[in-house]
Amino acid sequence: xxxxxxxxxxxxxxxxxxVSIYDIAAVLGVSGSTVSxxxxxxxxxxxKVREQVRKTAREMNYKPNALAVNLKRGYSKTIGVVxxxxxxxFFSSAIEGIEEVANRMGYDVLICQSxxxxxxxxxxxxxxxxxxxxGVIASIAYGTRDYSHYNNLAEDRIPLVLFDRxxxxxxxxMVRGNDxxxxxxxxxxxxxxxxxxxxxxxxxxxxxxxRDRYRGYWDALQAYGITxxxxxxxxxxVTRDAGVAFxxxxxxxxxxxxxxxxxxxxVALGILLELMRNGVKVxxxxxxxxxxxxxxxxxxxxxxxxxxxxxKQMGQAAARMLIGxxxxxxxxxxxxxxxxxxxxxxxxxxxxxxxxxxDITHEGKL
Amino acid sequence: xxxxxxxxxxxxxxxxxxVSIYDIAAVLGVSGSTVSxxxxxxxxxxxKVREQVRKTAREMNYKPNALAVNLKRGYSKTIGVVxxxxxxxFFSSAIEGIEEVANRMGYDVLICQSxxxxxxxxxxxxxxxxxxxxGVIASIAYGTRDYSHYNNLAEDRIPLVLFDRxxxxxxxxMVRGNDxxxxxxxxxxxxxxxxxxxxxxxxxxxxxxxRDRYRGYWDALQAYGITxxxxxxxxxxVTRDAGVAFxxxxxxxxxxxxxxxxxxxxVALGILLELMRNGVKVxxxxxxxxxxxxxxxxxxxxxxxxxxxxxKQMGQAAARMLIGxxxxxxxxxxxxxxxxxxxxxxxxxxxxxxxxxxDITHEGKL
DNA sequence: ATGAAAGCGCTAACAT
DNA sequence: ATGTTAGCGCTTTCAT
Numbered sequence: 001x002x003x004x005x006x007x008x009x010x011x012x013x014x015x016x017x018x019v020s021i022y023d024i025a026a027v028l029g030v031s032g033s034t035v036s037x038x039x040x041x042x043x044x045x046x047x048k049v050r051e052q053v054r055k056t057a058r059e060m061n062y063k064p065n066a067l068a069v070n071l072k073r074g075y076s077k078t079i080g081v082v083x084x085x086x087x088x089x090f091f092s093s094a095i096e097g098i099e100e101v102a103n104r105m106g107y108d109v110l111i112c113q114s115x116x117x118x119x120x121x122x123x124x125x126x127x128x129x130x131x132x133x134x135g136v137i138a139s140i141a142y143g144t145r146d147y148s149h150y151n152n153l154a155e156d157r158i159p160l161v162l163f164d165r166x167x168x169x170x171x172x173x174m175v176r177g178n179d180x181x182x183x184x185x186x187x188x189x190x191x192x193x194x195x196x197x198x199x200x201x202x203x204x205x206x207x208x209x210x211r212d213r214y215r216g217y218w219d220a221l222q223a224y225g226i227t228x229x230x231x232x233x234x235x236x237x238v239t240r241d242a243g244v245a246f247x248x249x250x251x252x253x254x255x256x257x258x259x260x261x262x263x264x265x266x267v268a269l270g271i272l273l274e275l276m277r278n279g280v281k282v283x284x285x286x287x288x289x290x291x292x293x294x295x296x297x298x299x300x301x302x303x304x305x306x307x308x309x310x311x312k313q314m315g316q317a318a319a320r321m322l323i324g325x326x327x328x329x330x331x332x333x334x335x336x337x338x339x340x341x342x343x344x345x346x347x348x349x350x351x352x353x354x355x356x357x358x359d360i361t362h363e364g365k366l
Numbered sequence: 367x368x369x370x371x372x373x374x375x376x377x378x379x380x381x382x383x384x385v386s387i388y389d390i391a392a393v394l395g396v397s398g399s400t401v402s403x404x405x406x407x408x409x410x411x412x413x414k415v416r417e418q419v420r421k422t423a424r425e426m427n428y429k430p431n432a433l434a435v436n437l438k439r440g441y442s443k444t445i446g447v448v449x450x451x452x453x454x455x456f457f458s459s460a461i462e463g464i465e466e467v468a469n470r471m472g473y474d475v476l477i478c479q480s481x482x483x484x485x486x487x488x489x490x491x492x493x494x495x496x497x498x499x500x501g502v503i504a505s506i507a508y509g510t511r512d513y514s515h516y517n518n519l520a521e522d523r524i525p526l527v528l529f530d531r532x533x534x535x536x537x538x539x540m541v542r543g544n545d546x547x548x549x550x551x552x553x554x555x556x557x558x559x560x561x562x563x564x565x566x567x568x569x570x571x572x573x574x575x576x577r578d579r580y581r582g583y584w585d586a587l588q589a590y591g592i593t594x595x596x597x598x599x600x601x602x603x604v605t606r607d608a609g610v611a612f613x614x615x616x617x618x619x620x621x622x623x624x625x626x627x628x629x630x631x632x633v634a635l636g637i638l639l640e641l642m643r644n645g646v647k648v649x650x651x652x653x654x655x656x657x658x659x660x661x662x663x664x665x666x667x668x669x670x671x672x673x674x675x676x677x678k679q680m681g682q683a684a685a686r687m688l689i690g691x692x693x694x695x696x697x698x699x700x701x702x703x704x705x706x707x708x709x710x711x712x713x714x715x716x717x718x719x720x721x722x723x724x725d726i727t728h729e730g731k732l
Numbered sequence: 733a734t735g736a737a738a739g740c741g742c743t744a745a746c747a748t
Numbered sequence: 749a750t751g752t753t754a755g756c757g758c759t760t761t762c763a764t
Contacts, residue, residue: 018522020741031751036743044749061521066496067442068741071433071756086477087458095452099479108493111452111477113465127474130432131757155427156384269665299635301667386757397735402759410733434757437740497741 004029005059019062027056039064070131078108079322080133082124084116084141084165089294090311091139094163097315098137105323107134118143125149129156135322137315140165142207142238159325163318164309166208173325175318175334177309179209182338183216186261186289186307189340191224193348195258195287200228201246201271202235203263210238213263213291238263243270251278259287259346265294265306272304272345287346302344309338370395371425385428393422405430436497444474445688446499448490450482450507450531455660456677457505460529463681464503471689473500484509491515495522501688503681506531508573508604525691529684530675532574539691541684541700543675545575548704549582552627552655552673555706557590559714561624561653566594567612567637568601569629576604579629579657604629609636617644625653625712631660631672638670638711653712668710675704 004027021035028035030049038045038053045053056062070076079102083091095111102109110133114121121141126149128136135158138150142165150170153160160172190198200217203210214233221228231253236242243262247270250257262268268290272282280286282302290297293308317334324331370393387401394401396415404411404419411419422428436442445468449457465475476499480487487507492515494502501524504516508531516536519526526538556564566583569576580599587594597619602608609628613636616623628634634656638648646652648668656663659674683700690697 018741022741032741033743033752034750036741037750040743046749049749061518063492063496063522065437065741066493066498067433067437068497068756069743071431071437071740071758072742072744074756076433085458086452086461087455089453092451092453113477126429127432130429131434132432152427156429296662296665299662300665384757388757398758399736399760400734402757403734406759412733415733431757434740435759437742437756438758438760440740 005056008060018065019060020065021062024053024056024060024062027060028052075134076108076132077106078110078133079319080110080112080124080128080136082112082114082121082128082136082138084114084139086111086113088292090164090292090309093311094139094315094318097312097317098319099315101316101319101323105319107323114141114143116141116143118145122149125153129153129158133158135159135161135326137161137163137318137322139163140167140170140207142204145206159322161318161322161325163314164209164311168208173318173321173331173333175314175321175336177209177314177336177338179212179338180216180219182291182307182309182340183213183261183263184220185216185340186291187217187220188224189342190259190261190287190289190346191220191226193287193346196226197232197255197258198226198228199232199234199250199257199260201243201260201262201267202233203238203267205235210263217261232257236267238267240266240270243267243272244274245270247271247274247278251275251280256280256286259289261289263291265290265292265297265304268304268306268345269296269300272300272302283345283347284349289346293341297341298343302347305343305346306341307338308341310336371422374426384431385426386431387428390419390422390426390428393426394418441500442474442498443472444476444499445685446476446478446490446494446502448478448480448487448494448502448504450480450505452477452479454658456530456658456675459677460505460681460684463678463683464685465681467682467685467689471685473689480507480509482507482509484511488515491519495519495524499524501525501527501692503527503529503684503688505529506533506536506573508570511572525688527684527688527691529680530575530677534574539684539687539697539699541680541687541702543575543680543702543704545578545704546582546585548657548673548675548706549579549627549629550586551582551706552657553583553586554590555708556625556627556653556655556712557586557592559653559712562592563598563621563624564592564594565598565600565616565623565626567609567626567628567633568599569604569633571601576629583627598623602633604633606632606636609633609638610640611636613637613640613644617641617646622646622652625655627655629657631656631658631663631670634670634672634711635662635666638666638668649711649713650715655712659707663707664709668713671709671712672707673704674707676702 008027022032025032025035035053038050081098086092099109112124118141121144136153147167147169162172163175166174166176187198202214205211234246268288272288276282282288290304290306293306297304297306314336321331374393388398391398391401401419404416447461447464452458468475478490487510513533513535528538529541532540532542553564568580571577600612634654638654642648648654656670656672659672663670663672680702687697
């Protein structure tokens with residue numbers, strides 16, 4: 001038997017083919033199914049054979065071919081994750097949460113980034129739906145306005161969970177932050193510090209989260225008797241450069257705002273730096289409130305107030321939901337309440353004015 | 367024929383199985399191989415049949431099963447990428463470079479993070495080597511001290527390219543930054559601004575890049591006649607918290623350094639903030655130089671001088687190298703020269719002292 | 733130009 | 749307790 005293994009080794013050195021269960025079977029003089037069973041700890045295999053097989057497999061450096069196993073089984077125990085960018089704190093934390101839950105439940109995670117591009121997102125979903133994953137967790141690229149590639153997943157029996165960037169046009173499980181509430185409370189807080197002329201820099205309005213933040217902003221102002229003028233609101237991209245452009249527009253307006261509520265931290269960063277570069281004092285003249293609690297928020301001067309969305313929890317919830325669906329359950333959608341993180345960019349000035357807001361605390365969280 | 371498609375559709379609604387080439391073949395009354403060929407634009411298939419097949423495939427929402435295709439073909443046109451963390455600028459940029467080249471060459475990219483953990487890295491490589499990828503690009507976790515999981519890839523005929531965090535114990539293609547030179551030039555620059563008592567906070571010395579940076583630091587000082595004292599050098603983790611701990615040690619030493627060369631930006635961040643929190647002026651009293659040019663470097667106050675490693679290019683080079691190997695070539699290792707980015711944390715004081723260094727420019731890059 | 737059949741590596745129902 | 753066999757969905761050689 002050792003002899004047969006030796007012969008096999010010699011052959012390998014010439015032909016360089018990968019080791020299969022049949023190679024092990026041949027060495028041991030048993031059938032392929034016996035090897036297959038032994039490797040899976042099938043109860044019907046005798047202790048002795050099981051050990052022999054495992055030992056030989058190890059010696060021959062056998063590795064099961066996942067493609068063959070999955071093809072045969074009809075599932076891959078793999079979850080596909082599609083996000084716009086992996087290097088944004090929000091998304092990488094969400095991925096962390098997804099991996100944590102998925103790995104615990106025996107699933108692998110396949111990470112893909114769309115770069116906010118509709119075409120790349122399409123290609124990714126197409127590729128994933130060729131049997132590579134059992135289900136998909138995604139956050140929609142803002143370049144996407146047609147959602148058929150998402151809805152097509154259903155035809156391939158691939159369950160889908162959307163998080164953060166969701167859409168009503170897609171039939172899927174959803175894990176969302178309460179962006180409406182987050183925005184509403186930001187504006188209410190700014191009002192409570194005496195700022196009334198509050199601008200809003202929004203993201204594109206076909207994207208759920210940016211639409212909700214805009215609505216929250218609007219309703220909060222209305223609730224306090226203020227109707228935003230036309231030039232208080234700007235809509236655009238969610239990059240630092242877009243923020244710089246917003247700031248320039250603001251500087252050219254008739255009067256500076258008391259505060260700017262920005263739908264994205266990256267945009268807020270651009271605005272903050274560009275305003276300051278032009279001599280505007282933050283927060284003395286203009287307060288700035290961002291969204292997403294990116295890691296740079298606390299590092300810049302002044303530090304940037306923002307809204308924490310608990311992205312890791314969102315990821316965990318999304319993974320739990322998807323696995324639930326894979327198990328034939330019908331999990332309910334999840335809505336996660338955000339938390340305001342107060343920093344220097346919205347420090348109150350003189351505080352000669354204060355509304356009666358029950359939920360303001362003094363540890364920097366609201 | 368439309369009739370047969372109709373019948374098929376009805377059946378689908380009950381049984382919900384995925385569409386295979388044989389379903390198309392049945393509808394059209396041709397053989398499976400004809401469908402397969404038509405879909406691949408095989409020249410021997412008549413124009414008419416080809417069009418019919420493609421049309422029906424589209425109507426039936428046919429998607430090839432990648433598992434079956436890859437199993438049959440013996441390769442997957444997929445590259446596995448293993449990095450410690452995806453949310454570090456250095457790694458996400460490298461991934462960007464890898465994806466760019468890989469996609470252009472028709473490869474998919476499968477992204478995995480080891481979280482710097484040996485065990486997770488092992489599991490990932492094990493999983494990838496089960497036929498999921500044709501080759502692997504990796505940057506070694508610092509929790510890893512045994513490299514057999516990397517060397518095992520060769521037995522499965524999976525080519526490997528390491529970038530940044532490499533090891534001589536692994537037989538693989540390598541794309542490295544010239545960390546020795548980078549460190550050497552950082553120290554030379556600090557010396558040129560009159561700083562002589564230069565400390566070094568290093569990463570663990572079993573990791574190539576941190577060892578090289580230490581050597582460059584040491585040799586540069588020696589070359590200028592300075593021998594670091596024992597307490598000038600500290601070795602530890604590469605997190606912000608580790609930096610805070612380093613700073614506390616430094617504060618408790620007999621005398622402050624003139625400058626600290628830190629092997630990682632995250633550590634440098636911790637040091638900088640903790641020193642300043644304790645009233646030490648940066649750069650007036652202590653200059654700080656980091657490594658990796660993370661995106662927060664320019665956002666903090668004072669902005670952090672650092673070394674740009676051109677990580678995107680590293681990624682591109684790694685991808686090109688791996689694909690070369692997959693094509694049976696034997697690409698040479700790549701060494702990329704880094705660039706010093708001078709910012710406020712090393713601003714020269716009074717400049718009463720200046721060495722004759724030819725490579726210092728004044729645009730902030732060295 | 734098209735079809736029949738073998739086989740990629742594995743699992744599992746069905747023998748024995 | 750173990751072996752035989754039939755696929756999973758696809759590609760490809762060899763016939764025709």
